[in-house]
Amino acid sequence: MTVSMKKKGMIVAGVMSGTSADGINVAVLCMRPQGSPRDSEASDSPGGVARASLVHTTLELIGHAEYSYPKKVRAAVLAAMNASRASVAGLARLNFLLGELYSDAVLATERQFRVKADLVGCHGQTLYHQGEPARFLGRKIAATWQTGEAAIIAARVAAPVVSDFRPADMAAGGKGAPLVPFLDYMLFRDSHVGRIVQNIGGIANLTAIPAGATPRELVAFDTGPGNMVIDAVTDKLFRQPFDRGGRIAASGKVLEKVIHQMLHRDFFRKAPPKTAGREEFGREFVREFLRSCGRCRKQDAVATATALTAKAIAEAIQRYTIKNSARKRHFQEMILSGGGAKNSTLVTMLTDELAPIGLQLRFSDEFGLPSAAKEAVAFAILAHETWHRHASNVPSATGAKRSAVLGKISYP
Numbered sequence: 306m307t308v309s310m311k312k313k314g315m316i317v318a319g320v321m322s323g324t325s326a327d328g329i330n331v332a333v334l335c336m337r338p339q340g341s342p343r344d345s346e347a348s349d350s351p352g353g354v355a356r357a358s359l360v361h362t363t364l365e366l367i368g369h370a371e372y373s374y375p376k377k378v379r380a381a382v383l384a385a386m387n388a389s390r391a392s393v394a395g396l397a398r399l400n401f402l403l404g405e406l407y408s409d410a411v412l413a414t415e416r417q418f419r420v421k422a423d424l425v426g427c428h429g430q431t432l433y434h435q436g437e438p439a440r441f442l443g444r445k446i447a448a449t450w451q452t453g454e455a456a457i458i459a460a461r462v463a464a465p466v467v468s469d470f471r472p473a474d475m476a477a478g479g480k481g482a483p484l485v486p487f488l489d490y491m492l493f494r495d496s497h498v499g500r501i502v503q504n505i506g507g508i509a510n511l512t513a514i515p516a517g518a519t520p521r522e523l524v525a526f527d528t529g530p531g532n533m534v535i536d537a538v539t540d541k542l543f544r545q546p547f548d549r550g551g552r553i554a555a556s557g558k559v560l561e562k563v564i565h566q567m568l569h570r571d572f573f574r575k576a577p578p579k580t581a582g583r584e585e586f587g588r589e590f591v592r593e594f595l596r597s598c599g600r601c602r603k604q605d606a607v608a609t610a611t612a613l614t615a616k617a618i619a620e621a622i623q624r625y626t627i628k629n630s631a632r633k634r635h636f637q638e639m640i641l642s643g644g645g646a647k648n649s650t651l652v653t654m655l656t657d658e659l660a661p662i663g664l665q666l667r668f669s670d671e672f673g674l675p676s677a678a679k680e681a682v683a684f685a686i687l688a689h690e691t692w693h694r695h696a697s698n699v700p701s702a703t704g705a706k707r708s709a710v711l712g713k714i715s716y717p
């Protein structure tokens with residue numbers, strides 16, 4: 306990442322809590338729009354026309370911090386994703402409670418790095434995401450819901466907050482996800498090197514950026530489970546929230562038959578754009594996965610869940626980015642980020658899967674972007690775009706019919 310902090314830079318905090326429901330990531334950036342003053346005047350003026358721009362901002366990452374959810378909060382968040390265990394009062398309270406927790410996280414990060422945010426971008430905690438329209442009460446409806454009350458954050462942090470990024474893309478006919486390709490393109494495009502930018506959070510998603518690509522040429526989609534199945538299996542069999550360092554998986558044997566069986570499911574056979582969440586790889590899936598593992602050793606089940614993530618990624622790349630494209634794509638590098646980058650067994654398995662495809666594995670950290678910070682950085686950048694009335698969905702990634710300014714703004 307380039308740039309020194311200039312006088313006119315804006316301090317923007319990005320707040321992310323993903324489908325792992327492990328906690329809150331906060332990134333603080335200094336951002337400065339580039340381009341002619343006339344451009345920014347036009348886009349800042351009330352009623353100004355939204356302008357799609359992918360490359361007009363320079364940024365500096367000031368710092369990043371992670372806060373785990375308290376145990377009871379994590380349990381409440383996971384329960385809220387489960388319709389049969391959620392109550393309306395509980396959801397309403399959770400929305401305000403998360404607003405308070407996000408505020409605490411931003412304020413603590415501000416103190417740590419001695420900055421004051423001018424703007425906050427908060428993704429919120431997804432409780433439900435259904436990117437595809439389906440019949441509901443006589444109409445075809447797609448729906449998404451990110452919770453964490455932005456009015457609370459704006460009041461506590463004393464800064465405007467952009468939240469609820471996904472619905473505007475869906476209103477434009479998109480699936481509301483993925484939104485991170487905007488950042489991927491901004492930071493990782495290269496005129497000579499084709500790159501697959503891969504994040505492994507609860508769900509794993511990629512952005513394929515051919516060498517010299519325009520935004521229209523990006524392919525981005527969820528490849529399947531990231532840490533979600535590994536976490537659930539580890540929790541169930543070992544009573545640990547995740548497989549730290551991939552140590553349990555390292556002591557187990559991969560059950561190839563189970564992998565083969567799982568990769569036959571509809572999700573993996575479907576062409577992008579496609580998105581996944583707990584709806585696809587949550588409790589039901591895990592139950593079926595464990596049933597397929599039969600009476601195997603506990604560590605074999607964890608090893609197999611880990612291999613499933615690696616193989617689903619490699620298969621998705623072969624099927625939907627290399628082979629299935631209009632002109633032949635050459636990709637040389639994978640840039641990895643997300644909590645899964647800390648799972649050494651997963652990283653080793655992924656490296657082995659990528660070698661035959663000719664992809665070299667690199668980490669986003671090498672580019673000045675700590676793996677765990679990436680999605681929080683993305684929502685700081687998206688908030689900044691929205692603040693300047695710039696569209697920031699990538700229609701080729703979400704399937705939207707047009708570009709859209711994302712999110713809603715709450716004022717302090």
Ligand SMILES: Nc1ncnc2c1ncn2[C@@H]1O[C@H](COP(=O)(O)OP(=O)(O)O)[C@@H](O)[C@H]1O
Binds near residue numbers: 322
């Ligand atoms: N040291 C570690 N070893 C193994 N896995 C880890 C480690 N740290 C984080 N993870 C994994 O990363 C997940 C969190 O990743 P994250 O990128 O925050 O996902 P999300 O965006 O879904 O919240 C954890 O649930 C865990 O599975």
Ligand SMILES: [Mg+2]
Binds near residue numbers: 323325327328329
């Ligand atoms: Mg997380």
